[in-house]
Amino acid sequence: MKTIIEPFKIKSVEPIRFSTVSEREEILKKANYNTFLIAADDVLIDLLTDSGTSAMSAKQWAGIMDGDESYAGSRSFFRFERVIRALTGLKHVIPTHQGRAAEKILFSIVGGAGKSIPNNTHFDTTRANVEFSGAEAVDLPTPEGKQPGLIADFKGNINLEALASFIENVGPKNIPLCMITVTNNSGGGQPVSMANIRAAKKLLQPYGIPLFLDACRFAENAFFIKKREAGYADVSVRDIAREMFSYADGCTMSAKKDALVNMGGFLALNNDDLARQARNLLIVTEGFTTYGGLAGRDLEAIAQGLEEILDEHYLTYRLRSVEYLGDKLTAAGVPIVLPPGGHAIYIDAKAFAPHIPPHRYPGQAIVCELFRVGGIRSVEIGSVMFGKYAPDGSLLSPAMELVRLAIPRRVYTQSHIDYVAEVVLEVFAGRSSLRGYKILEEAPVLRHFTATFAPL
Numbered sequence: 001m002k003t004i005i006e007p008f009k010i011k012s013v014e015p016i017r018f019s020t021v022s023e024r025e026e027i028l029k030k031a032n033y034n035t036f037l038i039a040a041d042d043v044l045i046d047l048l049t050d051s052g053t054s055a056m057s058a059k060q061w062a063g064i065m066d067g068d069e070s071y072a073g074s075r076s077f078f079r080f081e082r083v084i085r086a087l088t089g090l091k092h093v094i095p096t097h098q099g100r101a102a103e104k105i106l107f108s109i110v111g112g113a114g115k116s117i118p119n120n121t122h123f124d125t126t127r128a129n130v131e132f133s134g135a136e137a138v139d140l141p142t143p144e145g146k147q148p149g150l151i152a153d154f155k156g157n158i159n160l161e162a163l164a165s166f167i168e169n170v171g172p173k174n175i176p177l178c179m180i181t182v183t184n185n186s187g188g189g190q191p192v193s194m195a196n197i198r199a200a201k202k203l204l205q206p207y208g209i210p211l212f213l214d215a216c217r218f219a220e221n222a223f224f225i226k227k228r229e230a231g232y233a234d235v236s237v238r239d240i241a242r243e244m245f246s247y248a249d250g251c252t253m254s255a256k257k258d259a260l261v262n263m264g265g266f267l268a269l270n271n272d273d274l275a276r277q278a279r280n281l282l283i284v285t286e287g288f289t290t291y292g293g294l295a296g297r298d299l300e301a302i303a304q305g306l307e308e309i310l311d312e313h314y315l316t317y318r319l320r321s322v323e324y325l326g327d328k329l330t331a332a333g334v335p336i337v338l339p340p341g342g343h344a345i346y347i348d349a350k351a352f353a354p355h356i357p358p359h360r361y362p363g364q365a366i367v368c369e370l371f372r373v374g375g376i377r378s379v380e381i382g383s384v385m386f387g388k389y390a391p392d393g394s395l396l397s398p399a400m401e402l403v404r405l406a407i408p409r410r411v412y413t414q415s416h417i418d419y420v421a422e423v424v425l426e427v428f429a430g431r432s433s434l435r436g437y438k439i440l441e442e443a444p445v446l447r448h449f450t451a452t453f454a455p456l
């Protein structure tokens with residue numbers, strides 16, 4: 001087979017700034033060893049997140065110029081609505097300024113004290129919005145989903161047995177809806193199978209519990225189904241995506257992922273009464289029903305992005321570019337979460353730097369070293385992000401210590417990815433000299449954004 005190439009040519013470029021190791025040592029020190037506090041101009045390759053970092057196409061930029069900025073009844077809204085209806089089959093389409101705004105509106109209506117929302121794995125903003133409403137957010141991943149080294153096709157699935165007993169225990173009246181996140185972001189960007197979505201719907205239906213998709217990466221998920229699930233090899237990704245949505249009564253989406261834009265989102269659903277309540281809230285918190293916190297040009301770019309994302313040449317390149325980095329690291333013995341997910345590679349920091357205990361933050365040590373050696377920005381997903389303190393002051397660590405290398409869509413080329421692999425391998429070769437970190441100052445919640453560190 002020939003090399004899978006970037007399915008685009010480049011019309012507009014943005015220079016990246018080169019720096020030396022000693023300059024980066026200064027930059028790290030000034031940022032108190034927290035890569036969130038580094039200015040983006042000081043980063044060579046930015047793999048902090050795939051959210052809102054996509055490169056838009058010429059057609060999307062043309063849409064930005066062509067957007068209709070009418071307050072009510074904008075032509076761009078009708079295009080946005082038409083594209084989302086055709087894709088999801090859902091009746092009501094409600095624009096929001098990003099994914100969490102759709103979550104806030106949905107859970108303000110259906111959440112509240114005494115309610116429980118199951119999900120394969122809640123993304124952090126989804127969990128926060130469920131909990132903020134007073135409801136309980138419950139993760140029901142499968143046992144395979146919890147084993148980083150285990151190779152399986154659909155490690156993002158929701159655990160159906162656990163869901164069945166959850167419904168029996170909590171009672172269907174207390175479950176306003178069930179969510180499935182595609183792909184399962186917090187679970188490593190792992191896909192969910194069509195069989196799993198279908199079976200979840202079948203399980204929920206007799207109880208009258210609606211199924212909602214957290215659809216941020218629906219196209220990447222659909223393409224995994226095409227590649228891995230029996231019976232789908234010859235089905236178009238558009239039809240696969242349509243079938244996924246056909247089991248859903250609604251969805252929330254951050255357009256900053258698979259709609260290839262820098263800002264935006266939506267809530268879509270079938271229930272008329274719920275839609276009426278959602279639109280009333282939207283007007284209070286986001287804006288009128290035909291723009292919901294977005295400019296007409298944003299709606300236009302999202303509509304165009306939702307068409308482009310289903311291009312199978314794009315998805316072939318997208319999944320391959322993530323897998324390509326994973327293959328290079330795996331071949332050199334670097335421990336990563338396997339198999340590679342749709343949008344990121346996750347380094348297993350516990351296996352990478354076993355001499356650094358969780359309370360000395362092995363993931364943070366790797367994040368800082370990737371920046372020092374190669375100017376690459378990544379993010380720790382482990383004890384810095386999720387650590388809590390026991391009453392005696394000791395650190396309670398999550399199960400995994402990970403470093404995420406998220407790949408922005410259509411932004412970097414194969415040589416950038418080759419360079420990233422070289423830097424990771426250099427850091428891996430010198431791993432025995434990595435040293436841990438201590439936290440100097442931290443906020444009471446979401447401390448990873450602002451905490452300051454010092455090397456030990």
Ligand SMILES: *Cc1c(COP(=O)(O)O)cnc(C)c1O
Pocket residue numbers: 051098099100101123125126181185214216253254255256257264265
């Ligand atoms: C990004 C994301 C969200 C939240 O979307 P924002 O646009 O960042 O508010 C929700 N769920 C998942 C799975 C995500 O990846």
